Amino acid sequence: MRRCAVVCLGLVMVLQAAVLAGGGAAAPADRPAAETPAPLSAPPLPFHSVEGMGGAFAVPSAYLVNPGAPGGVFGLPSVGGMHVHLGNGRVLDALTLTETLWGRLELGYGLDHFDAGDLGADIRAATGMTISENAVNLHNLNARFQILSEGQGGRAWVPAVTVGVHYKYNETVNTLDRDLSGTLTAIGIKDNAGWDFTLFASKMINVLPRPVVVTVGARSTEAAHIGLLGFTGERKIVPEATVCAFVADNLLVAAEYRGKPDEYAAIPGLVEREEDWWTLCVGWIVNDRMTLSAGYAHFGRVLNHKANGAWGIALKYEF
Numbered sequence: 001m002r003r004c005a006v007v008c009l010g011l012v013m014v015l016q017a018a019v020l021a022g023g024g025a026a027a028p029a030d031r032p033a034a035e036t037p038a039p040l041s042a043p044p045l046p047f048h049s050v051e052g053m054g055g056a057f058a059v060p061s062a063y064l065v066n067p068g069a070p071g072g073v074f075g076l077p078s079v080g081g082m083h084v085h086l087g088n089g090r091v092l093d094a095l096t097l098t099e100t101l102w103g104r105l106e107l108g109y110g111l112d113h114f115d116a117g118d119l120g121a122d123i124r125a126a127t128g129m130t131i132s133e134n135a136v137n138l139h140n141l142n143a144r145f146q147i148l149s150e151g152q153g154g155r156a157w158v159p160a161v162t163v164g165v166h167y168k169y170n171e172t173v174n175t176l177d178r179d180l181s182g183t184l185t186a187i188g189i190k191d192n193a194g195w196d197f198t199l200f201a202s203k204m205i206n207v208l209p210r211p212v213v214v215t216v217g218a219r220s221t222e223a224a225h226i227g228l229l230g231f232t233g234e235r236k237i238v239p240e241a242t243v244c245a246f247v248a249d250n251l252l253v254a255a256e257y258r259g260k261p262d263e264y265a266a267i268p269g270l271v272e273r274e275e276d277w278w279t280l281c282v283g284w285i286v287n288d289r290m291t292l293s294a295g296y297a298h299f300g301r302v303l304n305h306k307a308n309g310a311w312g313i314a315l316k317y318e319f
Contacts, residue, residue, distance in 0.1 A: 047314065049110070052098065057256065059215065062217075082314040087310065090119075091114075093113045117134075123270060129180055140168050145164070163198065173230040194227065210247065232264050240257065249285075253281070254295075262274040
């Protein structure tokens, strides 16, 4: 499967808060004295990715989630939930959690539950084999460190740069392989766990009437379908990118691309080749703690069916 897109839900921006100073003469006796306004809160961005880290739906950013006050150790945790409809009875649901320490280290977890829909029936019709599990659970453990913050050293051109290490464990794929008499092993799915390594840079561009954020990065991975189909043991570096623009103070639109490694063989009609993902989405900043996003995705071929025109929704809450 060489092109598989998952729903883009969102992107990453950290807006600087402005502090307004009051002063001058005293107020008239019949009016209350002026108060200095409190600092404005930064919006609750970035969103959570489907794997449980700061970013868009499928592509991380270099910005970290809910980092907390400057100089503090603990940010407050953030939680999220996503639902993606792929068609033919197939859905992908995710539960995500992040916590950022010292404003630099983001720890995240994502549980991805993929219901394969009519795949079991198609396997039985084609081979006579019956699979005992028609759904997959993928656990993602993430640690990301921001080595450069945006504008660090007083240089406005400096982007935020973040490196990450990600452990992935598929608790179901070994059972599926046994049910299929080793067929997944035969096509190159060699393990139920693997590691991803990421490097991403994000930069806010302010030359347009409203801010635009560009994120580019690379991922070293051995995962098939982000690990939902297991791990091949063949490591490959793939590109990823996101462009996001605010169209109003609380509304943004984004486009996302994620390259896929495609390092396993196909089983025609049942397990097709992996395809790259691309997504279009819109995000709404509900308030200073919550975001809601929805989007369209071009999945290409996902296992036994194409999944173009997929749609999804996501919600994230920062404590």
